[in-house]
């Protein structure tokens with residue numbers, strides 16, 4: 001990705017950006033994108049991280065929008081990744097005109113490299129202002145790491161709910177909204193509280209959630225949340241910058257969900273058709289954990305809530321079924337689980353089928 005030529009990112013700008021956005025949060029909502037040093041640090045480092053996160057979201061959910069309303073667009077992370085996977089119409093909104101101009105030129109450069117025509121509209125506006133919403137509708141309205149910069153605590157969740165509610169009018173029939181937020185405990189729990197508030201108003205959680213009602217992680221207690229985490233191919237320049245600033249970037253971590261506005265629609269053009277045929281599906285929502293009893297355990301989330309699914313660490317049938325290579329956010333259909341106290345076990349008659357876009361994109365289907 002090309003640099004913002006007005007300045008170069010420095011390790012100290014990157015470090016204070018990281019602290020100000022995810023540590024003490026002093027920069028959140030402060031207009032930091034108007035500062036050339038922060039803008040360059042974000043564009044050179046965080047944009048690549050956000051793009052990898054969006055690629056992962058598209059892979060897990062199977063989403064493939066053609067038109068995007070990119071709210072809190074920053075240097076265009078969500079739109080750029082979507083352009084690479086087929087989107088052609090972009091409307092970007094941000095309070096910083098300078099970062100929008102950078103996003104616009106990056107999109108045009110990438111479209112030229114791809115040899116494709118794109119439509120790009122830039123609107124400098126506060127997301128809470130009526131002028132932020134264009135009078136047309138899009139396949140996907142995306143909020144990439146921006147809602148957490150609006151307010152804090154319960155007031156923040158209420159203000160973010162009002163922003164997403166208002167965005168419903170900009171979602172085309174069959175379209176959806178994507179909310180992507182940091183994975184820190186507080187930001188993640190706030191994002192899930194927003195999800196629950198939307199679901200309570202009749203929005204449908206399409207992905208990655210498999211539980212229709214309130215998020216079971218939120219009700220499990222104040223130290224619980226649900227976040228996605230995966231390894232990625234760290235670009236050499238991002239690795240170099242992470243090392244100079246002393247940041248760890250081997251994993252991408254985030255909290256995200258895709259929701260459709262009420263009234264719900266049975267299948268959405270931006271998502272693959274629902275082929276669950278009435279079967280219950282469960283999402284793996286943890287890494288594997290080994291307990292003292294010698295069992296490997298994952299947390300599953302789905303229609304039966306959030307509960308453990310375990311197998312003895314030397315269970316040969318479980319190994320053959322791929323149990324030990326399950327990953328966070330894999331989508332599973334599980335038949336004949338062994339019913340154990342407080343959860344499920346891998347028993348003699350258990351079969352696991354890995355579903356969804358990640359599986360069809362090359363992952364093994366496990367039976």
Ligand SMILES: C[S@@+](CC[C@H](N)C(=O)[O-])C[C@H]1O[C@@H](n2cnc3c(N)ncnc32)[C@H](O)[C@@H]1O
Nearest residue numbers: 050072073074077094095126127144145146149
């Ligand atoms: C952390 S950046 C995220 C950029 C990009 N969406 C991404 O995911 O990489 C947050 C962006 O939201 C913008 N932003 C924050 N609060 C805003 C508000 N109330 N109105 C408009 N833009 C806002 C900031 O200017 C910044 O560009």
